[in-house]
Amino acid sequence: MASTRVLILGAGMVGGVMAMDLASERRFRVTVADASAEALQRAKARMHGRGATVQADCSNPKEIKALAASADVVLGALPSRLGFAALRAVIEVERPYVDISFMAEEALDLDRLAKKRGVTAVVDMGVAPGLSNLLAGVAARELSPCRTIDIMVGGLPVERRLPFEYKAAFSPSDVIEEYTRPARLVEGGQVVVREALSGIEPVDLPGVGTLEAFNTDGLRSLVRTLKVPTMRERTLRYPGHATLMKAFRDAGFFDPTPIMVRGVDGQSVGVRPLDVTHRLLFPKWSYGPGERDLTVLRVEATGLVDRRETTLRWDLLDHLDESTSATSMARTTAFPATLVARLILSGKIDAPGVLPPERLADSGPVVEGILDGLRKRGVNLSFEVTSE
Amino acid sequence: MASTRVLILGAGMVGGVMAMDLASERRFRVTVADASAEALQRAKARMHGRGATVQADCSNPKEIKALAASADVVLGALPSRLGFAALRAVIEVERPYVDISFMAEEALDLDRLAKKRGVTAVVDMGVAPGLSNLLAGVAARELSPCRTIDIMVGGLPVERRLPFEYKAAFSPSDVIEEYTRPARLVEGGQVVVREALSGIEPVDLPGVGTLEAFNTDGLRSLVRTLKVPTMRERTLRYPGHATLMKAFRDAGFFDPTPIMVRGVDGQSVGVRPLDVTHRLLFPKWSYGPGERDLTVLRVEATGLVDRRETTLRWDLLDHLDESTSATSMARTTAFPATLVARLILSGKIDAPGVLPPERLADSGPVVEGILDGLRKRGVNLSFEVTSE
Numbered sequence: 001m002a003s004t005r006v007l008i009l010g011a012g013m014v015g016g017v018m019a020m021d022l023a024s025e026r027r028f029r030v031t032v033a034d035a036s037a038e039a040l041q042r043a044k045a046r047m048h049g050r051g052a053t054v055q056a057d058c059s060n061p062k063e064i065k066a067l068a069a070s071a072d073v074v075l076g077a078l079p080s081r082l083g084f085a086a087l088r089a090v091i092e093v094e095r096p097y098v099d100i101s102f103m104a105e106e107a108l109d110l111d112r113l114a115k116k117r118g119v120t121a122v123v124d125m126g127v128a129p130g131l132s133n134l135l136a137g138v139a140a141r142e143l144s145p146c147r148t149i150d151i152m153v154g155g156l157p158v159e160r161r162l163p164f165e166y167k168a169a170f171s172p173s174d175v176i177e178e179y180t181r182p183a184r185l186v187e188g189g190q191v192v193v194r195e196a197l198s199g200i201e202p203v204d205l206p207g208v209g210t211l212e213a214f215n216t217d218g219l220r221s222l223v224r225t226l227k228v229p230t231m232r233e234r235t236l237r238y239p240g241h242a243t244l245m246k247a248f249r250d251a252g253f254f255d256p257t258p259i260m261v262r263g264v265d266g267q268s269v270g271v272r273p274l275d276v277t278h279r280l281l282f283p284k285w286s287y288g289p290g291e292r293d294l295t296v297l298r299v300e301a302t303g304l305v306d307r308r309e310t311t312l313r314w315d316l317l318d319h320l321d322e323s324t325s326a327t328s329m330a331r332t333t334a335f336p337a338t339l340v341a342r343l344i345l346s347g348k349i350d351a352p353g354v355l356p357p358e359r360l361a362d363s364g365p366v367v368e369g370i371l372d373g374l375r376k377r378g379v380n381l382s383f384e385v386t387s388e
Numbered sequence: 389m390a391s392t393r394v395l396i397l398g399a400g401m402v403g404g405v406m407a408m409d410l411a412s413e414r415r416f417r418v419t420v421a422d423a424s425a426e427a428l429q430r431a432k433a434r435m436h437g438r439g440a441t442v443q444a445d446c447s448n449p450k451e452i453k454a455l456a457a458s459a460d461v462v463l464g465a466l467p468s469r470l471g472f473a474a475l476r477a478v479i480e481v482e483r484p485y486v487d488i489s490f491m492a493e494e495a496l497d498l499d500r501l502a503k504k505r506g507v508t509a510v511v512d513m514g515v516a517p518g519l520s521n522l523l524a525g526v527a528a529r530e531l532s533p534c535r536t537i538d539i540m541v542g543g544l545p546v547e548r549r550l551p552f553e554y555k556a557a558f559s560p561s562d563v564i565e566e567y568t569r570p571a572r573l574v575e576g577g578q579v580v581v582r583e584a585l586s587g588i589e590p591v592d593l594p595g596v597g598t599l600e601a602f603n604t605d606g607l608r609s610l611v612r613t614l615k616v617p618t619m620r621e622r623t624l625r626y627p628g629h630a631t632l633m634k635a636f637r638d639a640g641f642f643d644p645t646p647i648m649v650r651g652v653d654g655q656s657v658g659v660r661p662l663d664v665t666h667r668l669l670f671p672k673w674s675y676g677p678g679e680r681d682l683t684v685l686r687v688e689a690t691g692l693v694d695r696r697e698t699t700l701r702w703d704l705l706d707h708l709d710e711s712t713s714a715t716s717m718a719r720t721t722a723f724p725a726t727l728v729a730r731l732i733l734s735g736k737i738d739a740p741g742v743l744p745p746e747r748l749a750d751s752g753p754v755v756e757g758i759l760d761g762l763r764k765r766g767v768n769l770s771f772e773v774t775s776e
Contacts, residue, residue, distance in 0.1 A: 162634075162635075163631070163634060163635035163638055163639070164635070164639075240631075243551070243628075244632065244635050246550075246551060247550075247551035247552070247632050247635075248636075250551055251551070251552075251668050251669060251672060252668040253641070253668060258652045259664070259667050259668070260667075261659055261660075261663045261664050261666075261667050262659075262660070262663050263657055263658055263659055264646045264657075264658035264659065264660070265658075269651055269652075269657045269659060270651060270652035270653075271649055271650075271651055271652065271657060271659055271664065272649075272650070272652070273664060273668060275649045275650050276647070276649050276659065276661060276664050278649075279647050279648075279649050280639050280640040280641060280647070280661060281639060284639060
């Protein structure tokens, strides 16, 4: 008896895996909305006939509102540029929401509106941001004081192929954006800004070997929500990638400012180097069908527990699921969101407002619900405590 | 009493140093020809008022012939694309010629014409090709048999700056051409083709430290003129450069085939990735005024001397000359040519035909004349023989 109505906005890689996960439970009546009939077809296949699809323009808040009004919970898996408007639309029709869109805008700007409307909207609820924030929140709670939080995350191809040893499991332009946007870190309690791709450092990770970590702008809400004097988020790649990307960036190949070059007809034309780079790199950075990816996440925090210097460390390593062909990126991004949707439906998460994941960390049952749900889906997280 | 008339085609960096070197001897009446008044002005300054300049279009064989007809010897320091036509023009007016233009065409195709006209034309007479060929020729003569010849050469900035640790002392497009054109090597007596930038290997060189050597297409005439079963020419750079250039090349940034990208006006435009790369890289690869460069050349040959396994090794390391601001590239390219011009004038080189430098190696006085002349100009070459 499917009595609970679930709406998923976006039928891409992540939306499809959200649909697969939720439609597997008979109590949910899942509807997936997307503009692309092809994407909807793929999502339908993932649901094995147990869910509905609807062709809709998710860049139009009116269409989102019309669909969301009748849903018990809404999940957002839209491209980042559509995320903010969708969040506002769902809040305005007063439906609970879980989003993974990685919007550039400040989601917390809608916190007052959400509170006023009594809406629970959990944002950034993927893997990182997402699970990483939740674990950072747990660390900030368990350690008193919590002195440092160090998050490292990467999505990588299993098969390493030179020169890049990299493929993008999400939009390659967001990857290049990550390599250019200055990274905000917290040092000595202050927000400091470092060049993206700076601070390259080798890191050994269990099951993966040596990767390199470098500064990227990934702390997002943590900068504001946690009072931890030292925090940083770094991206992980196979060694050498960051230096290569730095060369491309520093030579101007990621510049959005047009330059004049000779066109094919001999006339001078203005082009953005970034557009040329997109055209050349993206085909090389795309995963082929069934090509295996992996996701690696480490959250490490230090501080005191009963006055003893203590380190908490979580390690996640996930691979493409051969049985469903769901990429690791899609799995680790979709499952935290579907688990939070369940926790909202069961009333375990009910605070009104726009909530980044670290705000969920105070509730033991919520944290356990998410970590246990991940474990059941084969996403394993190891946890280690060391004390002096 | 300036009685010997010398014509220099091209007043660029190399032509200017040729002019400086020859005008310093009162017996030469030097004339430098170039289309650029500015370049001629700089060449004039290099000659301290001892030479003449003439504005001429060196892409026009008729203008070259008119100027060359009255010269006792002609030196060519033109861009590579003008080299072949200039060579033919000088042969046709039956003047002795020494060229460093690194033309893409096969200079030896004009050998019959030169012989018919009784003209001595020494081509590729710079540092590499040039001095490298001469030393290869010496090795092939001294060793019997000569089994291997290994040439390594590089022009580098003294100050190493990431990401490229490279600047181009000659045309940057010729450098990129070098990174894309398949490299011809000789193995087992056969010409084999390797990808450019392949076979990257660290090499320790005295006074420079560790560089990397990789295959480029530099043997040129040696493939045909020497019967040595194993020969290769490699380019030297600071370690890491080749891998970086391989990434740019393999990702398509050196492709001359147009791709369609979004232009500044939003319309789709066709551009060659290579043109975009030129525009972005060349300003970064240019030497600033007075910026120090170095040239490193190693020629190593193995074979038998009196039935004993013997290795001959020449090492050259040259720097920018602070007193004249002549770059090392210009010095090491210009001086071999001016020394050969003198040897032609003195009758020590008189064979008719188009002669690559290895053809000069049979004459002890010619080889000594060149090496001794380089030494006097501060270009030092060390030589080492080791026998088992």
